[in-house]
Every structure is written in C-alpha cells, then in structure tokens.
Amino acid sequence: MAQRIAIVTGAARGIGAGTAKRLASDGMAVGVLDLNEADGAQTVAEIEKAGGKAIAVGADVSNADQVQAAVDRVAAELGEPTVLINNAGVTRDNLLFKMSETDWDMxxxxxxxxAFLMTRATQKYMVSAKWGRIVNLSSVSAVGNRGxxxxxxxxxxxxxxxxTLAIELGKFGVTANAVAPGFIVTDMTAATAARLGVSFEDFQAGAAQTIPVQRVGLPEDVANAISFFVSEAAGFVSGQILYIAGGPVS
Known part of the structure; x- marks a missing residue:
C-alpha cells in the first residue's frame, strides 16, 4: 500500500502535535501546518527523529489563498493528501455582553x-483516490459552556x-468524523488557568475530581482516537462524534 499523506492543522503544539506524531508513527507522511512555519519545526524534528517523514507549512487556515498554497505545497513535496485533521483553533473567552465582534469572528x-477551506482544498485528492479520512476537532463545549x-x-x-461531509463524500470512499475532547493538558488549558489566577497544577487537580476516571486527558488520548478514525479499519464509521472526556457528556 502506498504511504498515506496527512495534513494536521494547528500541529505545532498540544493535540495537533500529538496527532501529527501519532499519524507519523502509524506510517503516514505528515504536513505539519500552523500559522507560522517555524512553529512547526519542533514537531517535524520529533517525527524525523523517530524515523518518520514530515514538513512544516505555515498558513492562516481562515485565508483561502494561504490554505490553497499550503495544500499545494504538501501535495508537491509529500504527495497528494488523503487524510485531513482540522485541529487549528483559538479561544477568545468572555461573557456574551462583554464579547466583541472581533473575538466572535476570530x-x-x-x-x-x-475547517471548510481546508476540507474544500483537500477533498479533490480524496475523491480522486476513492479513499479519504477527515477528522474535525469539536469539544465538550459544543453542548454549551459559560463564557x-x-x-x-x-x-x-x-x-x-x-x-454533512459524511453524507456528501461517503460515496467517494471518504469518511468524516469528529472528536470532542474534554479537559486536555495543553497550552490552551494552561492559559485558562492563568486567566483565572490559579496554578495549572491546582486547575488540573480540580478538574480531575469532576471526571469519572479521576484524571485529566493528554494529547495522546485524543491522538489515539483520531488514529482509529483515519485507519483502514474505520471505513464503515462515518458521521460520528466521539467525546473524549473521561466520562459521559450530557
């Protein structure tokens, strides 16, 4: 089987970096995409040190021209991408009456x-190959969260x-699924702790007490699920939302 080519957005750190490294260990070549190319260098270095193949690519995923250029570069340097992980994300938390239009739009x-632009730019390779895997990053916050x-x-x-992607692309051999993490130890959750004025250690300990498995999650926990969704074995699994939160999500 020819080597699969994957693109992981927001792959410089956290869940994205963990996922990029896991997919590389699964045998895929990985386009490590982040806002600044230099930020992805560490992820690429770790993949290469472990014997994998990857390149760092810089792009603002909300910019159509930059997205197309990034996907074109991956296709030229690694091969046509048929695995896409839409992980790039930011937070601009605030109560509704304090939230600016800029923070909403960002x-x-x-x-x-x-996710729309990245999927639109890569789906043609999946359709052509009659095989593709898309995994979108959702969150437990999808059910609602104050601020x-x-x-x-x-x-x-x-x-x-x-x-919708699962419905539209299924006939071309393309699956689309989402993972919805709960508390995962990342720079983003560390920033939340800092904003609340508590140590990250105390923040994690408090969160663990509310989670049935009594621990917080790690990027690897999410990467493990994504690894299954993009595997050959998951060809009959599509349109699903998997909560990775250490317990039920209401």
Missing amino acids: VLNVHLRG QANYSAAKAGMQGLTK
Whole structure:
C-alpha cells in the first residue's frame, strides 16, 4: 500500500502535535501546518527523529489563498493528501455582553471557516483516490459552556459540518468524523488557568475530581482516537462524534 499523506492543522503544539506524531508513527507522511512555519519545526524534528517523514507549512487556515498554497505545497513535496485533521483553533473567552465582534469572528473564522477551506482544498485528492479520512476537532463545549458563546458555537458547528461531509463524500470512499475532547493538558488549558489566577497544577487537580476516571486527558488520548478514525479499519464509521472526556457528556 502506498504511504498515506496527512495534513494536521494547528500541529505545532498540544493535540495537533500529538496527532501529527501519532499519524507519523502509524506510517503516514505528515504536513505539519500552523500559522507560522517555524512553529512547526519542533514537531517535524520529533517525527524525523523517530524515523518518520514530515514538513512544516505555515498558513492562516481562515485565508483561502494561504490554505490553497499550503495544500499545494504538501501535495508537491509529500504527495497528494488523503487524510485531513482540522485541529487549528483559538479561544477568545468572555461573557456574551462583554464579547466583541472581533473575538466572535476570530473564533468562528479559525475553527469553522478554517475547517471548510481546508476540507474544500483537500477533498479533490480524496475523491480522486476513492479513499479519504477527515477528522474535525469539536469539544465538550459544543453542548454549551459559560463564557464561551463563540467557541461553543464553533464547536457545535464542527459537528454539523462533520455529519454533512459524511453524507456528501461517503460515496467517494471518504469518511468524516469528529472528536470532542474534554479537559486536555495543553497550552490552551494552561492559559485558562492563568486567566483565572490559579496554578495549572491546582486547575488540573480540580478538574480531575469532576471526571469519572479521576484524571485529566493528554494529547495522546485524543491522538489515539483520531488514529482509529483515519485507519483502514474505520471505513464503515462515518458521521460520528466521539467525546473524549473521561466520562459521559450530557
């Protein structure tokens, strides 16, 4: 079987970096995409050190021209991408009456517009190959979370996008699924702790007490699920939302 080519957005750190490294260990060549190319260098270095193949690519996923250029570069340097992980994301948390239009637009543009543009740019390779895997990053916040009207709307939108992609692209051998993490130890959750004025260690300990499995999640926990969704074995699984939260999500 020819080597699969994957693109992971927001892959410089956190869940994206963990996923890029996992897909490389699964035998894929990986386009490590982040806002600045230099930020992806560490992820690429770790993949190459482990014997894998990857390149760092810089692009703003909310910019159509930059997205097309990034996908074209991956296709030229690694091969035609048939695996896409739409992970890039930002937060601009605030209560609704304090939330600016700029903060609303930023979050919706990076998450939803970014996933749309990346998927539109890569789907032609999947359709041509009669095989493809798309995994979108949602969140437990999709069911609603105080102070995250923008983020919750974006993550709920990712679920609707996922199900529609599954319907439209299924006949071409392309599956689309979403993972919805809960508390995962990343720079983003560390920033939330700092904003709340608590140590990250205390923040994690408090969160663990509310989780049935009594621990917080790691990027590897999410990467493990994504690895299954993009595998050959998951060809009959599409349009699904998997919560990775250590327990039920209401």
